[in-house]
Amino acid sequence: MSTATAAPAAAAEAPAKSKKKLIIIVVALLVVAGAAYMFVLKPKSAPAEKPAPKPGIVTPLEAIQVNLEGGHYLRIGLALQQTDKAAEALDGSKALDAAIELFSGKSIEELTDLKEREKLKKELVKELEHLYEDEVMGVYFTQFVMQ
The missing domain is CATH 3.30.479.30 (Band 7 domain)
Known part of the structure; x- marks a missing residue:
């Protein structure tokens, strides 16, 4: 019976590992997408104009x-x-x-x-x-x- 109990536990552990892996991949993709937006796609704000000299x-x-x-x-x-x-x-x-x-x-x-x-x-x-x-x-x- 110990082999029968070990098989479902191993089967339950495999989906948990794959879910962790999937979450890590999704978080990494979100970080990369956010960085790409900040550095490449985000519209540049106009540089502050220098005040006119007196x-x-x-x-x-x-x-x-x-x-x-x-x-x-x-x-x-x-x-x-x-x-x-x-x-x-x-x-x-x-x-x-x-x-x-x-x-x-x-x-x-x-x-x-x-x-x-x-x-x-x-x-x-x-x-x-x-x-x-x-x-x-x-x-x-x-x-x-x-x-």
Whole structure:
């Protein structure tokens, strides 16, 4: 009779093991599916926008001459609109170098076109924001004379 009693116990133990195995597999699949949703399928939230910088002091720079196309030149004066994060007046050497790089070799026709000049000014502001690590938020032309 002991063999007859052992057979039903072994038969009952086999379904219990398979149920445990099934539960473990289902839980593992749910964890993997949750991780996939979090990292792949979940819509990305928009990055928080930086607050607009507040204006600080304006630092005028000495005017420089830039060689243009065809033997002409441009005398350009700049003033940097700093953000309130800038502790003191900035050294303008990076700004002057960026202006020389941007305006050198341009034609008088390009620079007399108002739209083109505004486009160049926006490029200069973008470059200065990068060079001065968000301590500059704008630039003003204090002189702009071509010959």
